[in-house]
Amino acid sequence: MGERMKGKVAIVTGGSRGIGEGCARALAGEGAAVVIADVREREGAETVAAIEKAGGAASFVKTDVLDYASIQACVAEALKRHGRLDVLVNNAGTHFPHSIDALTPERWDFMLDLNLKSMFLFCKAALPELRRTKGAIVNMSSVRGLIGQQDAVAYCASKAGILGLTRGLARDEAKNGVRVNAVCPSNVETPLMQEWLAKQADPAAVRKECENAQPLGRMADIVEIGRCVVFLASSDASFVTGTHLVADGGALLD
Numbered sequence: 001m002g003e004r005m006k007g008k009v010a011i012v013t014g015g016s017r018g019i020g021e022g023c024a025r026a027l028a029g030e031g032a033a034v035v036i037a038d039v040r041e042r043e044g045a046e047t048v049a050a051i052e053k054a055g056g057a058a059s060f061v062k063t064d065v066l067d068y069a070s071i072q073a074c075v076a077e078a079l080k081r082h083g084r085l086d087v088l089v090n091n092a093g094t095h096f097p098h099s100i101d102a103l104t105p106e107r108w109d110f111m112l113d114l115n116l117k118s119m120f121l122f123c124k125a126a127l128p129e130l131r132r133t134k135g136a137i138v139n140m141s142s143v144r145g146l147i148g149q150q151d152a153v154a155y156c157a158s159k160a161g162i163l164g165l166t167r168g169l170a171r172d173e174a175k176n177g178v179r180v181n182a183v184c185p186s187n188v189e190t191p192l193m194q195e196w197l198a199k200q201a202d203p204a205a206v207r208k209e210c211e212n213a214q215p216l217g218r219m220a221d222i223v224e225i226g227r228c229v230v231f232l233a234s235s236d237a238s239f240v241t242g243t244h245l246v247a248d249g250g251a252l253l254d
Contacts, residue, residue: 022222214249
């Protein structure tokens with residue numbers, strides 16, 4: 001157990017599995033009390049139990065990140081339990097392949113609402129307390145918000161929008177002592193990735209292709225991305241705001 005986040009309280013949206021789980025585990029491993037905000041109760045309970053078994057502190061608050069009242073209730077519950085909030089990790093989101101011809105307006109709205117609007121709503125709800133604690137916000141974007149991806153126009157738009165939200169909010173909140181940054185991962189070993197691979201005609205070949213897309217020759221582990229979040233949320237990054245950290249195993253070198 002480290003101590004970089006000792007005494008700090010963090011909310012991680014979508015923290016029950018995948019990259020969000022990695023963020024929750026990494027933050028708890030550095031001493032933060034982590035509140036997992038998610039709709040997946042069973043997986044959330046499992047992640048809390050794993051963190052506690054490792055000696056960390058975590059709790060679960062069922063939260064619909066598309067519902068502002070639910071988001072406000074989550075922030076209120078975190079304050080009730082811990083008396084403060086220092087870090088907001090906006091991670092909740094999804095990805096599904098779609099050509100623009102097949103993409104309906106409803107599916108576009110869903111992707112932008114879940115991946116981008118939810119972050120705006122959580123920031124709005126959490127900022128009054130984050131201003132008081134001079135806290136930090138870390139938003140989960142993607143290299144796809146920087147370079148695009150085939151058959152993923154809504155996803156790419158949402159992830160690029162997160163970078164715009166991050167920069168704009170960082171400018172607004174610098175005067176309040178709140179830092180706002182983003183992380184841009186490439187391929188990560190997550191349940192969402194595994195579900196997508198299972199749908200491919202040759203999952204093993206596609207997995208190898210995904211691994212080879214990074215010069216390091218593998219996909220990232222979820223906790224590796226979590227450690228990037230810890231850095232940006234911690235005092236180690238006290239002079240870092242309004243930017244993004246690319247964690248891509250060298251993918252953008254090509």
